[in-house]
Amino acid sequence: MKWLIRGGRVIDPQNQVDDLMDIYIHQGKILDLQPVPPKRNATTFSDFRVIPAEGLVITPGLIDMHTHLREPGYEYKETILTGTQAAVAGGFTAVACMANTLPVNDTQAVTEYILHKAREARLARVFPIGAISPGLKGEALAEYGELKNAGVVALSDDGHPVMNSQLMRRAMEYARAFELPIISHCEDLFLSRPGVMHEGPTSTWLGLHGIPSAAEETMVYRDIQICQMTQNPLHIAHVSTAASVQLVRDAKKKGLPVSAETAPHYFSLTEEAVIGFDTQAKMNPPLRTKEDLWAVQKGLKDGTIDVIASDHAPHSPLEKEVEFDLAAMGIVGLETTLPLTLNLMHLGILTFPQAIAKLTQGPARILKLNGFGGLQRSGPAHLTIIDPELEFQVDIHSFRSKSKNSPFHGWKLKGQAVLTMVEGRIVYNQMAPTSDL
Numbered sequence: 353m354k355w356l357i358r359g360g361r362v363i364d365p366q367n368q369v370d371d372l373m374d375i376y377i378h379q380g381k382i383l384d385l386q387p388v389p390p391k392r393n394a395t396t397f398s399d400f401r402v403i404p405a406e407g408l409v410i411t412p413g414l415i416d417m418h419t420h421l422r423e424p425g426y427e428y429k430e431t432i433l434t435g436t437q438a439a440v441a442g443g444f445t446a447v448a449c450m451a452n453t454l455p456v457n458d459t460q461a462v463t464e465y466i467l468h469k470a471r472e473a474r475l476a477r478v479f480p481i482g483a484i485s486p487g488l489k490g491e492a493l494a495e496y497g498e499l500k501n502a503g504v505v506a507l508s509d510d511g512h513p514v515m516n517s518q519l520m521r522r523a524m525e526y527a528r529a530f531e532l533p534i535i536s537h538c539e540d541l542f543l544s545r546p547g548v549m550h551e552g553p554t555s556t557w558l559g560l561h562g563i564p565s566a567a568e569e570t571m572v573y574r575d576i577q578i579c580q581m582t583q584n585p586l587h588i589a590h591v592s593t594a595a596s597v598q599l600v601r602d603a604k605k606k607g608l609p610v611s612a613e614t615a616p617h618y619f620s621l622t623e624e625a626v627i628g629f630d631t632q633a634k635m636n637p638p639l640r641t642k643e644d645l646w647a648v649q650k651g652l653k654d655g656t657i658d659v660i661a662s663d664h665a666p667h668s669p670l671e672k673e674v675e676f677d678l679a680a681m682g683i684v685g686l687e688t689t690l691p692l693t694l695n696l697m698h699l700g701i702l703t704f705p706q707a708i709a710k711l712t713q714g715p716a717r718i719l720k721l722n723g724f725g726g727l728q729r730s731g732p733a734h735l736t737i738i739d740p741e742l743e744f745q746v747d748i749h750s751f752r753s754k755s756k757n758s759p760f761h762g763w764k765l766k767g768q769a770v771l772t773m774v775e776g777r778i779v780y781n782q783m784a785p786t787s788d789l
């Protein structure tokens with residue numbers, strides 16, 4: 353199929369483009385990008401089907417570098433098919449999926465299974481993340497060479513911190529040989545357990561066990577020190593506290609290969625969302641204070657935090673509709689991440705290109721995803737069309753994701769993906785029916 357995406361505002365931070373352009377697509381590739389001409393050469397491109405994009409924004413396909421797809425093992429929460437359906441509906445053309453499946457993605461067989469399922473689904477591209485340690489047990493190192501050959505793009509025991517500092521050092525040294533970044537879930541379990549929310553006056557008032565900010569920050573500090581020893585790229589997952597942001601800022605100033613992500617809930621919600629014992633606000637790391645939220649926003653603005661990731665963590669009602677202490681941690685995020693990110697733009701915190709960079713250029717650079725993160729001639733046509741003016745109310749019942757655990761149900765937001773294209777193929781389309789695609 354040949355497509356002409358006509359007259360949209362192209363925002364491509366990787367190539368420093370922010371301009372009204374026509375994009376020509378042929379055989380899955382971008383044939384040409386041209387500034388909108390006063391008069392188009394109708395004959396040359398008469399056989400292209402037109403997607404009218406006037407008033408819309410076109411970005412490189414969004415990338416979510418922190419998703420839990422749950423398959424294999426927890427298909428009642430999510431499958432690779434439903435997860436990638438949710439991804440494309442959220443504007444994502446690629447997702448990197450965490451290793452805490454059952455079995456854990458610590459061998460070639462599991463990686464290949466995930467890739468096989470993703471190919472069958474034919475929606476968003478899936479990039480598996482391999483485990484740092486077999487079974488996420490933190491006791492030994494997985495076979496990184498085998499995992500890399502099978503297709504993993506990074507290593508992480510996400511969900512389970514690597515408590516043993518020596519093992520973390522060896523993991524970084526070993527990962528370096530295979531050019532795989534380590535994604536660290538920073539949590540000192542001795543400090544965090546048995547906490548269920550942020551530790552402070554609110555947790556005392558509610559009578560819930562608290563998780564101090566230091567449970568995260570001590571591990572961020574430790575991993576940055578180990579990164580300094582080993583010089584292997586380190587990516588800090590889901591940064592939630594002001595001091596963590598500052599530690600990453602200092603590490604970057606020193607020139608260390610450290611990057612960081614946060615998730616929309618850490619810049620959209622505070623611990624107060626837990627009041628009323630709403631289990632939809634239970635997550636790990638927990639929602640923090642206003643000061644932390646502001647620090648995260650500032651970290652995004654000044655470039656300390658490179659990436660916004662969903663930390664999409666589907667759970668069934670079985671695990672959420674129980675008392676707060678017992679409820680599972682995490683929320684779904686693939687279908688709300690883009691509008692919540694654009695909300696930072698409406699608040700005047702990020703510019704449009706800055707917001708898009710956190711969802712495209714940032715993750716593509718950290719995971720070294722070829723052909724993703726930018727739009728260029730002869731490159732694959734992975735792109736997202738966004739209607740920046742579209743106002744809507746978040747409705748969990750409309751989610752493609754199999755799970756509905758979101759604290760944002762009922763929120764009024766502005767700006768959403770209306771069309772998602774992977775390699776020139778439309779995999780999601782909510783554009784006006786008049787465009788007849």
Ligand SMILES: [Zn+2]
Nearest residue numbers: 510511537589
């Ligand atoms: Zn995590």
